[in-house]
Amino acid sequence: MAAKLPKDVRKTIRFILDGEIVELRNCDPTRTVLQYLREDLQRVGTKEGCAEGDCGACTVVIGELVSVPDGLQLRAINSCIQFLPTLDGKVLFTIESLAAESGELHPVQQAMVECHGSQCGFCTPGFVMSLFALYKSAAHPDRREIDNALAGNLCRCTGYRPIVDAARKMYDYHSTENKDKSSWLSVPGSTVLDELSVTEAQQVDKLRSIAATGTLHLEFDGKQYYAPDSIEELAALLRQNPDACILSGGTDIGLWVTKQHRHLASVIYTGNIQSFKQISVSASHLTIGAGAPISDVMPMLSQYFPELDELFLRFASPPIRNAGTLGGNIANASPIGDSMPVLIVLGAELLLRSGDNNRVIALDDFYLDYQKTALARGEFVQEVRIPLPATDATVRTYKLSKRFDQDISAVCAAFSVAFNENIVTNVRIAYGGMAAIPKRAVKCELALLGKQWDDAGILEAVSALDRDFAPLTDMRASDGYRRNAAANLLRRFYIDSKQGETLTNVYHYGR
Numbered sequence: 001m002a003a004k005l006p007k008d009v010r011k012t013i014r015f016i017l018d019g020e021i022v023e024l025r026n027c028d029p030t031r032t033v034l035q036y037l038r039e040d041l042q043r044v045g046t047k048e049g050c051a052e053g054d055c056g057a058c059t060v061v062i063g064e065l066v067s068v069p070d071g072l073q074l075r076a077i078n079s080c081i082q083f084l085p086t087l088d089g090k091v092l093f094t095i096e097s098l099a100a101e102s103g104e105l106h107p108v109q110q111a112m113v114e115c116h117g118s119q120c121g122f123c124t125p126g127f128v129m130s131l132f133a134l135y136k137s138a139a140h141p142d143r144r145e146i147d148n149a150l151a152g153n154l155c156r157c158t159g160y161r162p163i164v165d166a167a168r169k170m171y172d173y174h175s176t177e178n179k180d181k182s183s184w185l186s187v188p189g190s191t192v193l194d195e196l197s198v199t200e201a202q203q204v205d206k207l208r209s210i211a212a213t214g215t216l217h218l219e220f221d222g223k224q225y226y227a228p229d230s231i232e233e234l235a236a237l238l239r240q241n242p243d244a245c246i247l248s249g250g251t252d253i254g255l256w257v258t259k260q261h262r263h264l265a266s267v268i269y270t271g272n273i274q275s276f277k278q279i280s281v282s283a284s285h286l287t288i289g290a291g292a293p294i295s296d297v298m299p300m301l302s303q304y305f306p307e308l309d310e311l312f313l314r315f316a317s318p319p320i321r322n323a324g325t326l327g328g329n330i331a332n333a334s335p336i337g338d339s340m341p342v343l344i345v346l347g348a349e350l351l352l353r354s355g356d357n358n359r360v361i362a363l364d365d366f367y368l369d370y371q372k373t374a375l376a377r378g379e380f381v382q383e384v385r386i387p388l389p390a391t392d393a394t395v396r397t398y399k400l401s402k403r404f405d406q407d408i409s410a411v412c413a414a415f416s417v418a419f420n421e422n423i424v425t426n427v428r429i430a431y432g433g434m435a436a437i438p439k440r441a442v443k444c445e446l447a448l449l450g451k452q453w454d455d456a457g458i459l460e461a462v463s464a465l466d467r468d469f470a471p472l473t474d475m476r477a478s479d480g481y482r483r484n485a486a487a488n489l490l491r492r493f494y495i496d497s498k499q500g501e502t503l504t505n506v507y508h509y510g511r
């Protein structure tokens, strides 16, 4: 049943493509941007490889107005799992958008040609769009930044060196675009335009004219899609429609549709709610809006918990992190989600909301069983509150997966231990991939608390850890591997803590 809506509800989506405002009425809420581009517009430059966010062949760039600082923010995303109505109020750049009308190639394309960055060409549009996002955000990226920007793009025939060469060379070409630097923009830690051409500046004006304000409501073939612009409206819509699917970044939900062919009868999209993405810091806490994309969360976490840098750099790829949110990661309740073990050991809490009612719950108490959380019907995660680090605690997190980049964990471990004269005074340990939910290793913690932080203590803790979990065998790892890996990560943490090493010491991008 359709929910009761405010009077100023909108029934069309508007976005900008090639400088023109596109207006769509009656579009299918779960049609992907990729399907729309290839099947409706015959813009077939954007390719479909995997249809699950893994290969990057479908990469496009979207631009969005941001208020702090005032400007346009560009992000590469995977169009294969992004639903079409989420383009509302944004500008879309595809591979066809880059060359000038005269046919002159964009510097990224020119560099790919001259560095022989393409063989069969299937992956090339995706690489070019990821490089376009990099080109617009970094003036002189180093190898690590280049590798990171390309972590979500797979090429099976060219090899990566010529593409990396192109990433370096693209800055050598002077685009003939008339630059207008009055609109320089900068948002720390994410992909933003550093410089706007006149046409891009005009797009900003057009974007202002199609700002996604008010509530959007689409109906198509029995499917309902709502996109409120305030948390209050989100709460009201969910109250009326408690079985609706909350859609944030869609990096999990997109696959329900493209891979599992699930029919989503009612969807409430949170991406138009600016206050849902806010991140703030108080004397005691970092507070992260549930709708904040992982790419925005990373620099803030990095500032307060630099030990977590590698974990979040290895969280999927930039296009997934640009769309996927922290709230979505937590609420999806996957036993192998990466943010949860560390947030549990840091003592994070969630602000949950239902209608006008709020409650706070420790993340530790949020997971009840496999993909089952403490969320009541119609309730949602509004904020994640993370206590700022205690000065005496040593925190580390380790992710084990088959590939370094763009892979889901087989085991993910997080540790926070405080000592007084080598006696453990406080300890929290949590693992992902070891149980049906992300879970603390309570027996292991008890074995360590109050004991010497030494070889004998760790030996006892390892044996207690074995009693904490009964992991499964699945396609990522066997139960035996998981048990061994969990124990070895505890040993590794012990050695690192003794040597005062940080995880970044073992981080070797660009070998």
Ligand SMILES: Cc1cc2nc3c(=O)[nH]c(=O)nc-3n(C[C@H](O)[C@H](O)[C@H](O)COP(=O)(O)OP(=O)(O)OC[C@H]3O[C@@H](n4cnc5c(N)ncnc54)[C@H](O)[C@@H]3O)c2cc1C
Pocket: 052, 053, 054, 245, 246, 247, 248, 249, 250, 251, 252, 253, 254, 255, 290, 291, 294, 314, 315, 316, 317, 320, 323, 324, 325, 326, 327, 328, 329, 330, 331, 332, 336, 337, 338, 339, 379, 380, 381, 382, 406, 407, 408, 409
């Ligand atoms: C190629 C690929 C690689 C990935 N790699 C990783 C990885 O390395 N590590 C990792 O942890 N994850 C990974 N993921 C999973 C996914 O990207 C993350 O879980 C992401 O954080 C989900 O956020 P989202 O906003 O996209 O969630 P969505 O897909 O929008 O939603 C996920 C679930 O959460 C619910 N939900 C969303 N927001 C809220 C809210 N505020 N309140 C209540 N419920 C809500 C939705 O209803 C849905 O059930 C990967 C996914 C893909 C496709």
Ligand code: FES
Pocket: 047, 048, 049, 050, 051, 052, 053, 054, 055, 056, 057, 058, 059, 078, 079, 080, 081
């Ligand atoms: S088609 Fe592979 S990431 Fe989209």
Ligand code: FES
Pocket: 117, 118, 119, 120, 121, 122, 123, 124, 154, 155, 156, 157, 158
């Ligand atoms: S050029 Fe063929 S897959 Fe990359």
